[in-house]
Amino acid sequence: MHTSEIQAQRPRVTVATLVEREGRFLFVEEIDPRGRLVINQPAGHVEGGETLVEAARRETFEETGWHIQPEHLVGIYLWNRPDGTASYCRVAIAGRAESHDPAAPLDAGIQRALWLTPQELAGREDALRSPMVRRCLEDYLAGERHPLSVLKSMLAA
Numbered sequence: 493m494h495t496s497e498i499q500a501q502r503p504r505v506t507v508a509t510l511v512e513r514e515g516r517f518l519f520v521e522e523i524d525p526r527g528r529l530v531i532n533q534p535a536g537h538v539e540g541g542e543t544l545v546e547a548a549r550r551e552t553f554e555e556t557g558w559h560i561q562p563e564h565l566v567g568i569y570l571w572n573r574p575d576g577t578a579s580y581c582r583v584a585i586a587g588r589a590e591s592h593d594p595a596a597p598l599d600a601g602i603q604r605a606l607w608l609t610p611q612e613l614a615g616r617e618d619a620l621r622s623p624m625v626r627r628c629l630e631d632y633l634a635g636e637r638h639p640l641s642v643l644k645s646m647l648a649a
Contacts, residue, residue: 504581505538507584508532508533508548508551508628509533509534509551509585510587511558516608517609518533518607519534520598520606521602522602531619533625533629534605536599541647545643555605557598558591559590559593560589561587561590564585565638566584566586566628566632568582568584569581569582580624583643584628584632
C-alpha cells in the first residue's frame, strides 16, 4: 500500500471554529501546502492530551489572536483531498468572540485574520482551503447546533 493510500484511510482529526459577530464570521487567510493563499475558518490539528473544545480555543487564538467561548457543535465532516494525499475528520465548533489580543503572534502560514459576511465569501470557492469551509458555514447558517456535551473526552485529567 502506498503512503498516500494509508493517509487517505487514516483521517487527521482537526477542529475548526465558526465565530459570528455582527453578521460577520472570523476567517483566516493562510498559505496552503501548495503555496496558494486560501481562506479557512480558524482550524488545526488536535494535539495529544487535548480535548476537542480545548483544541478549538487554542487554534482560534493561535491563528487569529481571538479568545473564544465555544458554545455548540455544528457538525463533524469527513473529507478526502482530491489528490488522495490526505483525509480529514473536521469537528466544527461554533463559539462567541470574547476578547482580542492584537499583539499575539499568528501561526506560521497565517497571513491575517479577517471578518467576512457570507455574501463576501460567496463566489470565492476557488479561494477556499477545502469544501469543508463552505459546508460548515452553510450548516451553521441553516441552524445546525448541537450541545458540546456530545463531545466526550476520556482523557486522563
